[in-house]
Amino acid sequence: GESVGLHLPTLSVQEGDNSIINCAYSNSASDYFIWYKQESGKGPQFIIDIRSNVGEKKDQRIAVTLNKTAKHFSLHITETQPEDSAVYFCAATPASTSYGKLTFGQGTILTVHP
Amino acid sequence: GAVVSQHPSRVICKSGTSVKIECRSLDFQATTMFWYRQFPKKSLMLMATSNEGSKATYEQGVEKDKFLINHASLTLSTLTVTSAHPEDSSFYICSASPSLDRGLGYTFGSGTRLTVV
Numbered sequence: 001g002e003s004v005g006l007h008l009p010t011l012s013v014q015e016g017d018n019s020i021i022n023c024a025y026s027n028s029a030s031d032y033f034i035w036y037k038q039e040s041g042k043g044p045q046f047i048i049d050i051r052s053n054v055g056e057k058k059d060q061r062i063a064v065t066l067n068k069t070a071k072h073f074s075l076h077i078t079e080t081q082p083e084d085s086a087v088y089f090c091a092a093t094p095a096s097t098s099y100g101k102l103t104f105g106q107g108t109i110l111t112v113h114p
Numbered sequence: 115g116a117v118v119s120q121h122p123s124r125v126i127c128k129s130g131t132s133v134k135i136e137c138r139s140l141d142f143q144a145t146t147m148f149w150y151r152q153f154p155k156k157s158l159m160l161m162a163t164s165n166e167g168s169k170a171t172y173e174q175g176v177e178k179d180k181f182l183i184n185h186a187s188l189t190l191s192t193l194t195v196t197s198a199h200p201e202d203s204s205f206y207i208c209s210a211s212p213s214l215d216r217g218l219g220y221t222f223g224s225g226t227r228l229t230v231v
Contacts (some may be wrong), residue, residue, distance in 0.1 A: 042225060044158070044209075044222045048139045076136050101148070
């Protein structure tokens, strides 16, 4: 079955630094990968996604890179800001599963120090 | 953008009572919605897939008679926690997506904090 995990449960950075959060997945059939941001007491907020036929995708300060050979994908945040502090979850889904059946990683707590 | 509304945001109930949580897609139709459960400092665990006009599909280990799901319209799915007990206390979150091809990912509701006393 699918499993998705994160290498680091916590990440602390200084304001202005770049942040990278990694996520490994086990199912080689996974073809859609998503990053979510969750603030305390709220539902996950979509940040960025990437399909398996693309190696990198950018949206302003946010980027996602995918390494299918190594079966991991990474979230890149440039010039990290205090408002970026939150829990970040990665998720993946194989094309063969029911539409929308995501498998989530454990989450990484990002703390940005002013 | 796609908006999913979840209600209530918080609910406290007594053991043995039932609680209904609503999940609505506000600006799109969703034939499929998903219900997740999240424990403190943990990841989201998929409980069930809610299908409009048909029975929900439950994940292994999730009691379908305990967590009743009804998806009566293209914009509304409800989760009813029946005969709630303290161990049912958790953060329940629903999600839906207008279309995978639109690149919007899956939109989540704001979650419902259930506390059973």
